[in-house]
Amino acid sequence: MKLLALDTSNRPLSAAVLEDDRLLAMTTTNIGRNHSVQLLPVVETLLQQAGVHASDLQRIVVAEGPGSYTGLRIAATTAKTLAYTLNIDLVGISSLTALAANVSDEGRLIVPMFDARRQNVFAGVYRRTKNGLEAVMADRHISIEKLVAQLASQQEPVWFVGQDVAVYAEILHEALGNNFRRVADAQNLPNAFVLGQLGLDAKPVAHPFNFIPKYLRLTQAEVEWKKQHPQEDTKPYVEKI
Amino acid sequence: MKKKNLILAFESSCDETSVAVIEDGQKILSNVIATQINSHKRFGGVVPEVASRHHIEQITICIDEALKEAQIKTEQLTAVAVTYGPGLVGALLVGVAAAKVFAYANDLPLIPVNHMAGHIYAARFVKPIVFPAMALLVSGGHTELVYMPYENEFQIIGETRDDAAGEAYDKIGRVLGISYPAGKQIDELAHQGKDNFHFPRAMIHEDNLDFSFSGLKSAFINTVHHADQIGETLDKADLAASFQQSVIDVIVQKTLTACAKLPVKQLILAGGVAANRGLRETLDKQLAKSQPELDFVKAPLKLCGDNAAMIGAAGYVAMNHHIFADANLNAEPSLEFDWVPDAVK
Numbered sequence: 001m002k003l004l005a006l007d008t009s010n011r012p013l014s015a016a017v018l019e020d021d022r023l024l025a026m027t028t029t030n031i032g033r034n035h036s037v038q039l040l041p042v043v044e045t046l047l048q049q050a051g052v053h054a055s056d057l058q059r060i061v062v063a064e065g066p067g068s069y070t071g072l073r074i075a076a077t078t079a080k081t082l083a084y085t086l087n088i089d090l091v092g093i094s095s096l097t098a099l100a101a102n103v104s105d106e107g108r109l110i111v112p113m114f115d116a117r118r119q120n121v122f123a124g125v126y127r128r129t130k131n132g133l134e135a136v137m138a139d140r141h142i143s144i145e146k147l148v149a150q151l152a153s154q155q156e157p158v159w160f161v162g163q164d165v166a167v168y169a170e171i172l173h174e175a176l177g178n179n180f181r182r183v184a185d186a187q188n189l190p191n192a193f194v195l196g197q198l199g200l201d202a203k204p205v206a207h208p209f210n211f212i213p214k215y216l217r218l219t220q221a222e223v224e225w226k227k228q229h230p231q232e233d234t235k236p237y238v239e240k241i
Numbered sequence: 242m243k244k245k246n247l248i249l250a251f252e253s254s255c256d257e258t259s260v261a262v263i264e265d266g267q268k269i270l271s272n273v274i275a276t277q278i279n280s281h282k283r284f285g286g287v288v289p290e291v292a293s294r295h296h297i298e299q300i301t302i303c304i305d306e307a308l309k310e311a312q313i314k315t316e317q318l319t320a321v322a323v324t325y326g327p328g329l330v331g332a333l334l335v336g337v338a339a340a341k342v343f344a345y346a347n348d349l350p351l352i353p354v355n356h357m358a359g360h361i362y363a364a365r366f367v368k369p370i371v372f373p374a375m376a377l378l379v380s381g382g383h384t385e386l387v388y389m390p391y392e393n394e395f396q397i398i399g400e401t402r403d404d405a406a407g408e409a410y411d412k413i414g415r416v417l418g419i420s421y422p423a424g425k426q427i428d429e430l431a432h433q434g435k436d437n438f439h440f441p442r443a444m445i446h447e448d449n450l451d452f453s454f455s456g457l458k459s460a461f462i463n464t465v466h467h468a469d470q471i472g473e474t475l476d477k478a479d480l481a482a483s484f485q486q487s488v489i490d491v492i493v494q495k496t497l498t499a500c501a502k503l504p505v506k507q508l509i510l511a512g513g514v515a516a517n518r519g520l521r522e523t524l525d526k527q528l529a530k531s532q533p534e535l536d537f538v539k540a541p542l543k544l545c546g547d548n549a550a551m552i553g554a555a556g557y558v559a560m561n562h563h564i565f566a567d568a569n570l571n572a573e574p575s576l577e578f579d580w581v582p583d584a585v586k
């Protein structure tokens with residue numbers, strides 16, 4: 001099976017072309033350039049290098065969030081439109097799961113995280129077992145304080161993954177002491193080869209039509225509106241005219 | 242038989258996700274529009290992040306419906322056209338990303354379209370555009386006079402210095418307790434009232450083609466607040482009529498001046514506020530009186546708001562002028578036509 005994997009959840013961009021579980025071509029950048037400008041040219045180049053025509057693809061795997069809202073939408077729109085027009089399977093994989101999967105050591109407790117600003121993070125807790133990655137705590141938007149409180153009870157090393165771990169390193173070290181562990185730099189970046197492997201056997205979405213990123217957070221405007229109007233709604237929000 | 246030119250057009254610059262199939266730049270085979278008005282009503286205006294989220298929910302559904310309704314298969318398409326600005330960046334990005342990858346996967350050329358050119362080309366569905374032409378573009382985000390000396394050349398010769406006309410409607414709508422979007426209701430209310438308040442006509446006598454609506458907005462708000470303070474209730478219909486008359490007087494005056502000073506054969510009225518009955522009627526009347534030889538073309542009511550059909554019509558013209566984009570096309574939220582302020586001096 002020929003597969004294209006895309007991740008633009010945050011500042012890094014990673015894209016790969018796989019043939020089954022084998023990597024054909026991959027590009028990862030970490031330059032903070034506009035993903036909207038970069039993504040499709042990267043995909044074009046990768047497919048060319050791999051000698052694969054777009055119409056040969058059989059599956060698209062995309063990091064579906066959480067992450068930067070705009071970043072998520074660029075890969076997700078590209079992935080769902082491509083899957084729709086080629087009439088092939090679309091798989092969404094958690095951006096945090098994909099990052100956790102960079103850690104291959106069995107038995108480890110793994111916490112992938114992205115900064116969500118103002119002392120909040122998007123994070124999940126995973127354990128690597130012989131069967132693969134198991135979720136211990138589902139991905140969520142959580143204050144660093146709460147996350148630390150939950151992890152402090154763990155009597156074992158916790159491996160943190162992601163470039164944004166650096167932002168909270170001090171807090172984490174203070175709370176967890178020697179159980180605060182960091183992975184090698186290379187594992188802090190999303191890796192579309194790893195993402196593609198995760199998506200190889202994962203269940204595709206029922207239809208690309210309904211695929212949307214997992215933001216894990218309502219917009220500020222909606223949160224406030226719901227607070228002020230607990231009983232009301234204006235659904236359907238979108239109508240054909 | 243000549244092969245049909247079939248453009249699949251995308252529009253997602255604000256709160257409408259739209260995809261259309263346009264034949265030879267002038268015939269609408271389909272024009273699917275998913276509007277988010279109900280959602281943004283909650284907030285009294287468009288919330289960009291909410292808009293972007295709705296666009297990604299809708300985009301492939303709209304493509305599919307547009308193709309099915311047009312009874313066109315992807316293999317029959319000639320090109321893909323897409324709005325790349327101006328507009329909300331997050332909203333634009335969804336349409337741009339979808340159009341780019343659709344074009345790439347199907348080996349189709351990609352045509353970048355300026356949203357404002359799209360609005361003007363909504364008039365193409367009434368009749369061909371004759372050059373030199375003038376366009377009066379009035380919407381929630383824009384109020385400008387655009388001179389088109391020849392095909393595919395757009396020059397801004399006058400524009401608003403502050404609020405767009407549609408923006409002013411929404412702001413005074415809030416004061417009148419009219420929910421977003423307020424334009425249509427104020428227009429209806431205005432027809433039941435009289436211009437008794439004589440609000441200022443900003444810049445009407447100045448020797449330029451620019452507009453300003455913030456002074457009018459302030460005068461309106463002050464009048465209402467002052468009445469509130471002394472416990473007086475003002476007639477809402479008269480307020481609406483007075484506000485609308487001030488907006489229309491300024492717009493019409495500047496438009497007539499522009500058309501008199503430049504050698505235009507046609508005047509096009511386009512943009513969301515072009516659906517305003519008061520504006521359409523006044524222009525009809527005034528033009529018949531002062532410039533009867535000028536061909537006045539109003540964008541069809543159904544195509545005044547944002548839609549992809551107009552993007553397909555403008556894209557067809559751009560394509561004939563060999564304007565294409567690559568896979569690195571980006572959204573340009575503040576895209577503008579060239580500004581030519583001294584065109585009439």
Ligand SMILES: [Zn+2]
Nearest residue numbers: 356380546547
């Ligand atoms: Zn518009």
